[in-house]
Amino acid sequence: MKREDLLFLPISINVTNKKILLIGGGKVATHKGTIMARFVQNVTVVSPEFTDEIRKLPFTFIQKEYEKGDLEGYFLVYAVTGNHDLNAQIKADAEELGILTSVCDAPLLCDFVSPAIHKQEHVTISVGTNARDAYQAVAIRNQITNLFENGTLHI
Template structure:
């Protein structure tokens, strides 16, 4: 079934969010989430230096569903489809919203390309189908406001 994502704004300030994966895509996602005041934690066998130096709690361990308790949402940045499918299934069972990096078919939500200036945020979403076009349009909006 084709996904049809509803663009919404959600308050994540103070909410616990787990990122599974510790590479550069996880580091970029962490930086975005920190701008919105989320309490982000990272779980991965190996965590990049940017994450280690960010001040967030990280666990250098393999993924297990026992880690899901207490999180509002999870971003999987593992680039491992078998593991991502397990994470998606576990999150749904645990009531944790799940986003699988670069795999909208497994996502409950997708993150739009965001331009933020003060209290104004503009989000561009392609329903998870054309991320680069969303980014291009977001950049045009940024240029318009600057």
């Protein structure tokens, strides 16, 4: 399968009282975590190292190397280790357990992808490109944000 063949259903998932696991503690994990913190706090981050910025998020941190047993009890998993082989192993382990997984920079391995998001009050606007072009999604999201900021769009 090619990236162009991927189809992602744009849905919002109820994560109330659901546990989310973020595996990785670097720059990309920090970015993902910062976005997640706007919506949920029931996130555990597993990594041998963490950026100072990610440590500021309202999450639980476990400083260690990934092991398959770390996945037990989680609803969603984000594999953002910076190591393609390890991310692929995390995906395979999670798939065995029936856990939906997003693998950073590997759309062909993803069960779901995170869209570019504009959140204002109770309204969340998501822009996705079926994992083809994250920069395009962010550019469109930024245009939407500008419409709110300049008063053209209202809630």
